[in-house]
Amino acid sequence: EAGVTQFPSHSVIEKGQTVTLRCDPISGHDNLYWYRRVMGKEIKFLLHFVKESKQDESGMPNNRFLAERTGGTYSTLKVQPAELEDSGVYFCASSQAGTGLSNYGYTFGSGTRLTVV
Amino acid sequence: AQKITQTQPGMFVQEKEAVTLDCTYDTSDPSYGLFWYKQPSSGEMIFLIYQGSYDQQNATEGRYSLNFQKARKSANLVISASQLGDSAMYFCAMREPASGTYKYIFGTGTRLKVLA
Numbered sequence: 001e002a003g004v005t006q007f008p009s010h011s012v013i014e015k016g017q018t019v020t021l022r023c024d025p026i027s028g029h030d031n032l033y034w035y036r037r038v039m040g041k042e043i044k045f046l047l048h049f050v051k052e053s054k055q056d057e058s059g060m061p062n063n064r065f066l067a068e069r070t071g072g073t074y075s076t077l078k079v080q081p082a083e084l085e086d087s088g089v090y091f092c093a094s095s096q097a098g099t100g101l102s103n104y105g106y107t108f109g110s111g112t113r114l115t116v117v
Numbered sequence: 118a119q120k121i122t123q124t125q126p127g128m129f130v131q132e133k134e135a136v137t138l139d140c141t142y143d144t145s146d147p148s149y150g151l152f153w154y155k156q157p158s159s160g161e162m163i164f165l166i167y168q169g170s171y172d173q174q175n176a177t178e179g180r181y182s183l184n185f186q187k188a189r190k191s192a193n194l195v196i197s198a199s200q201l202g203d204s205a206m207y208f209c210a211m212r213e214p215a216s217g218t219y220k221y222i223f224g225t226g227t228r229l230k231v232l233a
């Protein structure tokens with residue numbers, strides 16, 4: 001079974017440019033999550049999709065961030081325009097429905113390291 | 118508010134020794150799950166161990182055990198017989214059903230270095 005795939009693995013862009021991160025969850029996983037870790041700080045929740053619907057986007061920093069999940073499959077996270085403080089590692093995770101508190105089937109991708117210069 | 122605190126930014130341990138990584142949490146929900154993840158230099162998040170708030174026994178997974186002290190709200194990770202491959206970043210995390218999303222709340226992490 002393929003895991004959660006994220007690409008690119010690294011991205012270096014200039015301030016003011018646009019970057020789109022992509023996450024392909026495990027097939028059949030209805031839940032898809034985005035997290036971000038800024039250097040030296042905790043990993044923070046950004047948002048949660050159930051299929052194609054946004055269940056919780058309370059962690060999105062501001063309106064420069066736009067997340068979509070087309071047809072309930074892969075998801076994209078666009079940052080436009082990027083600022084220096086957006087640098088960090090962006091993680092995607094997916095899980096099956098109904099796993100409750102255990103982490104059964106909750107799988108993280110390897111992350112995209114975004115550097116804004 | 119839910120919070121995870123890891124007070125050790127970095128730790129060193131001699132190979133084959135045991136090490137304890139500290140984690141305290143704060144929540145008002147009686148139902149929650151506690152987790153530890155390992156992040157090696159390659160970047161992936163590797164699940165290590167899980168403890169449910171209603172579990173009576175401390176969780177163990179091979180060389181990993183979770184020292185769960187509910188009254189103190191602590192969930193320390195104990196790694197026995199450390200190996201060089203254990204050098205990595207370790208994150209303590211919590212999930213609650215009250216949020217409706219089962220999202221993780223993470224701590225800031227502890228960087229562990231195992232010395233030969």
